[in-house]
Amino acid sequence: MPLSDPAPREMLHRRAIDIRGWKRADGLYDIEAHLEDTKAYPFENEDRGTIAPGEPLHGLFLRLTVSEEMEIVAAEAASDHTPYGICPGAAPNFARLAGLRIGPGFNRAVAERVGGTLGCTHLRELLGQMATVAFQTLYPVRAAREQAETDRALATGHVPKRKPAMLGTCIAYAPDSPVTLARWPWLRERAAE
Numbered sequence: 001m002p003l004s005d006p007a008p009r010e011m012l013h014r015r016a017i018d019i020r021g022w023k024r025a026d027g028l029y030d031i032e033a034h035l036e037d038t039k040a041y042p043f044e045n046e047d048r049g050t051i052a053p054g055e056p057l058h059g060l061f062l063r064l065t066v067s068e069e070m071e072i073v074a075a076e077a078a079s080d081h082t083p084y085g086i087c088p089g090a091a092p093n094f095a096r097l098a099g100l101r102i103g104p105g106f107n108r109a110v111a112e113r114v115g116g117t118l119g120c121t122h123l124r125e126l127l128g129q130m131a132t133v134a135f136q137t138l139y140p141v142r143a144a145r146e147q148a149e150t151d152r153a154l155a156t157g158h159v160p161k162r163k164p165a166m167l168g169t170c171i172a173y174a175p176d177s178p179v180t181l182a183r184w185p186w187l188r189e190r191a192a193e
Helices: 087-097 106-114 121-155 178-183 186-192
Strands: 013-023 029-039 043-045 049-051 058-066 072-081
Touching: 013 121, 029 121, 058 121, 072 087, 087 106, 087 121, 106 121, 178 186
Parallel strands: none
Antiparallel strands: 013 029, 029 058, 043 049, 058 072
16 A cells, blocks of 8 residues: 555545546547445435445536547546435536637536536536546547657757647656657757856
8 A cells, every 4th residue: 555554544535536537449539537426334315315335326427529629529428326315407407618729728618518507516526527537538649640740840940839748747748858858859949058
């Protein structure tokens, strides 16, 4: 276990999130998420009566179909287990995400389309992680495109105009990190300009 040994304790709640990225036969990509909340004890619910230990309080699904340009071309949600009978009514609203591009401003655009009473808090919470999985899923395609652009620029004796998309996103890709400078040595020249 990578964490230190915990103090004596009793589990009360479990949230499991599974997100997977798929390449479709039609050239698009599906990013699918499943969120499940369970309790370790029985409890009463206004709409469902007694919810037994291990029985899902939330069982939610969300699929984003995205293009190589990170545009959402379709979105679908399903709420199989919810605390209230009204909750599944939010799922169809997630189709409103179609047309959004995953990138800067994504969270604001999500809030405009499925924020507040238009959506479901838990489905919205999945979207940030799904965006990250979309980037990871499409990384080989996008990295190859970026490398081809860089190679073309360097082959003509130019320093690429566009910075690598990953630059500045974490400690490893800090502009002056050894990882960055080894991966994109031409950035040294650019920094000197």
